[in-house]
Amino acid sequence: MTRELKILRYGLILAPAVISIYIYDIDYDYFTLHILLLLLIAALGLRLPKPLILPAAVLELLFTSWLCYRYGALLIFPAIAAMLHYTRLKPRFLSVLLVLVHIAVLNAAFIHSPPQVIAYMNVTFLLAAALNELLYRTGRGREDTLFLYDELRKKHFELEEARNRLQQFTSQVENAAQAEERVRIARQLHDDIGHRLIRVKMMAEAAVHTLPVAPDAGMIMMGQIRDQLAASMDDMRAAVKKINYTPQLEGAYALDRLLEETGRDTGVQTMYNVQGLPYPLYPSLQIVLYKNAREAITNALRHGKATAVSISLTYSHHEICMEVGNNGNVPDGVQLNRLQSSGGMGLQGMYERTRLVGGSLALQADPGFCVITRLPVYRQGEIH
Structure with a gap:
């Protein structure tokens, strides 16, 4: 009671x-x-x-x-x-x-x-019994709600724990795969490139003795040495590229790689900035951030004629904010309102993706044109 x-x-x-x-x-x-x-x-x-x-x-x-x-x-x-x-x-x-x-x-x-007293007694008692029944059902409903809430919170913690274990397992599998790949590459360096370099050394020694007496044959051998060195350099670059693996920031979903590829392919200046302490994000949020950033950069290059683009990622407790800015043409107030109300298919797709995960998208024209994506994050410990 x-x-x-x-x-x-x-x-x-x-x-x-x-x-x-x-x-x-x-x-x-x-x-x-x-x-x-x-x-x-x-x-x-x-x-x-x-x-x-x-x-x-x-x-x-x-x-x-x-x-x-x-x-x-x-x-x-x-x-x-x-x-x-x-x-x-x-x-x-x-x-x-x-x-x-x-x-x-x-x-x-x-x-x-008297009959009036008996009627008063029965009516009072029955009304009280009816009100008591309503009170009892209300209390039971509240208890059931609290029970369901506790069960939901328990399932949430279990799901979060399973998610963390899955991330750890994925990281272990990835590390194991990288270690195996490094071993394979090391073996390739020793077997292929090492043997090729030994062969090049022997060919160079032969060319040194051949050139004074047979210049034409010596030049042919020098060409073969050049081709062997070029092939070795290509193999070396491919191996180093596989070895030099640097994991991306959690939640960034390769945004820095997107900027790197954009700068390499178009020649524009790029800048990537992360504020706050990065934490793991759900894949759906990572995909939304990546696609919105890619669309914003494409629009900046195609319509804004930008020569520099930047991505700023801010991690806070309840949301993650991504700002994609550029130094291209800045729309005036009328153009900005038109973009916000009825933008192209790319901008509408950004709005729809963002709303689908409960976030918001905003356009900012001061000091430079910037697309701001805000997404809510739900982390372990928020349900009490």
Whole structure:
């Protein structure tokens, strides 16, 4: 029983008792003793062992009915207080049975009272029983909601833990694959390039002795040495490129690589900046950031005639913000409003992708043109 329900229960006992002292002509000493006994029964009923709860409830039921018979109809409210207690007992049919028994005992207690008093007693008790039932169902609904919330929070933590384990496993698999690839490349360097360099050394020694006596044959050998060195350099570049693997920042989804490729292919200046402490992002957020950045850079080069582009990524507790700026042509106020309301297919796609994950997209023209993508992030520990 909740604290509020206990206060209501004791109030239904004490308030009518105080009023009865001023209304009825009764023996105050015995009346006070009876009320104290009722309070004792009510208090003990909440602390007794489980097998004794039902007998205590039946005793309170009978005692409150006797009080109505002994002192008057106003003491129907202590009977209602008893009902608030035994209707919380389980199984549910037992509380319904006790309500019916209580009504029968109360009618027996008021059998010699005027019909108006009997009607008042029955209507009051039944209305109180109906309100109590609504209160009980509301409490059960709240308990079920809290239970479901706890279960949802538990599942959330389990899902977050499984996600972290999956990321760790993925990282381990990736590291293992990289280690295996490095071993393979090292073997390739030793077997292929190493042997080729040994062959080139032997050919160079032969060319040194051949050139003075047979310049034409020596030049042919020098050409072969050049081709062998060129092939070795190509193999070396490919191997170094595979070895020189630097993992991207979590959540950036290769944005720095996107800028690197853009600068290499177009010749524009690029700048990449990360603020805050990076943390893992869901793949859906990574894809939205990457595609929005690529579309914004494409528009900057195609429509803005930009010669420099930049990406700034800001990690905060509840969101990640990406700003893609450029030094190209800045639209005026009318053009900016038109872009925000009815941009091209690329801009509309950016809006739709961003809204799909609960984020927002904004265009800024001061000091330079900038596309701002804000995405909410949900991390472990936010549900309490």
